[in-house]
Amino acid sequence: MTQPSLITRDLTIRFGGHVAVNAVSCAFHPGELTVIVGPNGAGKTTYFNLISGQLSASSGQVIKDGVDLTRMAPSARAHHGIGRAFQLTNLFPALSVLENIRLAVQARAGMGWRMLRPVRHFRVLSEKAEHFLEATRLGARAHQPAALLPHGDQRKLEVALLMAMEPDVYMFDEPTAGMSLDHAPEVLELIAGIKRDTTKTVLLVEHKMEVVRALADRIIVLHNGELLAQGDPAEVMASQLVRDVYLGKSEGVA
């Protein structure tokens, strides 16, 4: 087994008297896609926010390749390779798909390629942007304003922007939420492609069991902010403890 790229150690956050994430210790490895499941209010999104830095932990640690990120801002965590997909609100809606991807590539380049000469720099940026455009099958939409994309293509553009940042750890929160059945497989195939790169660690929050079945190498189950179970998806979902938690919340696990 490879070394974990990401570890949370006793990660905890309290909102007043409510402990939304309670001492969650977990390791995530390159080449592995872990789906985080649990009933509504279990703490999944809060756990994600603690890893990406949108929330600060009350106690515990977030460690990436041996570096303690716990007190870092989201941008510093991104610099250390944590990449989280967000809905398109932070895009430039009037710019084209290709221009948005190029900006993401440029933001990434600002982190690591300062030594390149300007002309070569520009060519490399453009080639990289084209690469991510094609990889996400958005070529036909290259020159359309991002704001005018159909919903399914907007979700693909979110994946393209994340890929352009070239993170080590990819984080997706319900990546097919609100998508039509036609488009969901395309986004899932993009995520499956990322997972085939054995240097990448992928974390996914997901409710849909068909998505869990299609993509998960491993699942972790959160319940009342605590880590209830982890391991092989089929085995964990079949366990009585996990079934009780879901049935107790009247949510199907079939």
Ligand SMILES: Nc1ncnc2c1ncn2[C@@H]1O[C@H](COP(=O)(O)OP(=O)(O)OP(=O)(O)O)[C@@H](O)[C@H]1O
């Ligand atoms: N900023 C906050 N202030 C107070 N309570 C919060 C805050 N953020 C989350 N919570 C609470 O923490 C708990 C976990 O919420 P969270 O959104 O992480 O759950 P979830 O598992 O992602 O749920 P869902 O599947 O419904 O999205 C909930 O009880 C929620 O009300």
